Amino acid sequence: MDKTLRTAFYRIVKALMRILYRKGVALGDFTLLVKQAYVEVVEQELQRAGERVTTSRIAAITGLTRKDVAVLRECEGGEISQRYNRGVRVLTGWLHDPEFVDAHTGQPAVLPFRGEQGSFERLVQRYSGDMSSFAMLEEMKRIQVVAENADGTLMLLSPVYVPQCDEGEKVALLGLDVPLLINTIDHNLTTDNPENVRYQRKVSYDNLPQEVLPEFRAFVQRDAQQLLLRFNAWLYQHDRDSNPEIGGTGRMQAGVGIYYFEQPVNTNKDVKHED
Incomplete structure (x- = not known):
């Protein structure tokens, strides 16, 4: 590892260590995650290059033993909670879908909980997948995005879906947001086309x-x-x-x-x- 890469990686790891220390994560758990991620990335890159993927090949690239690689290839990566993504979709629909926007002010409308048109229940059904409207309402009230009026109607308090109280949900954002920034930097490091550089x-x-x-x-x-x-x-x-x-090809984020x-x-x- 050259000095510049080592310094950059050390700074990233040091920032992560503060979170792991505060959460009481042992070094062995962190090391296991690093090994698992490295094995998964090498496997994906070999597949992308059209090369044969074997335990021996991954072991040679990573420096791990064949036994360790075999075990790590059987492990499943951690999953980030889906509540955040569903909440963002519901909030976005409330901000922009004409059915849930006040036609006179252009602002998110005050919604009844039930109803065939323009209700919170219909909003959740359209944008949250299989999450129930009751569960979504409790979640949005918990993070102080929605308030319930005396007559039972619902009012949007904030145009952003950011967890206010749940530290677990905030940690989940760590796994969603930080990789996006790193992927952008990685893209800019590897692209040969100056016009294809991503804004950073x-x-x-x-x-x-x-x-x-x-x-x-x-x-x-x-x-x-x-x-x-x-x-x-x-x-x-x-x-x-x-x-x-909307037409077009592919599915991009x-x-x-x-x-x-x-x-x-x-x-x-x-x-x-x-x-």
Whole structure:
């Protein structure tokens, strides 16, 4: 491993270690996951290249024993909870589907729970797959996206579906969002076509006083959210789940992620280690 790759990988792993430490994950569990992921990737890449996939070949590439590879190939990868994706689809339908939008204001309508037209039950049936409308309502109320009025109608509180209380759901986002960023970087590293480079940018300064950060956070929250809502509206118009009449070939996922970050700058170069 060359020095640049080693440094980049170390920074990624170190950031993950903070989460694993806080969750009490043992190093052995992490090592097993790394081995399993490496075996799965090598197998997929060999298949993509049209090469023969054998336990011996994977062992030679990864440096693992044939016995370890054989065991790891039988393991199933972890699955991310589907609640998040279903919730996002329901929320998107409420924001953009004319049946669930107030025709006068263009804003998400206040919905009755039941009804053949323009109800929450119909919204969930259309966008959430096989999840019941009762379960979806409880989930959306739990994360403070939906409120129930005194007359039983339902009001959308937020245009974004972000878990507020459930740490498990927030951890699930780690497995959804971080790989997308890494895949974009990997694509940009391997593409030979300059016109095929995917957008990946950030802006940051490293000598800011703490006092200005609340104002900047609010600025980002407001402007980034409006931009994401514009992107969301465009994608909704071109997505077959929302508009089944749209033609075209293949089935692709595309989107844009924006995240805010802040951290102290370490200016102390001489770090002391104690036993």
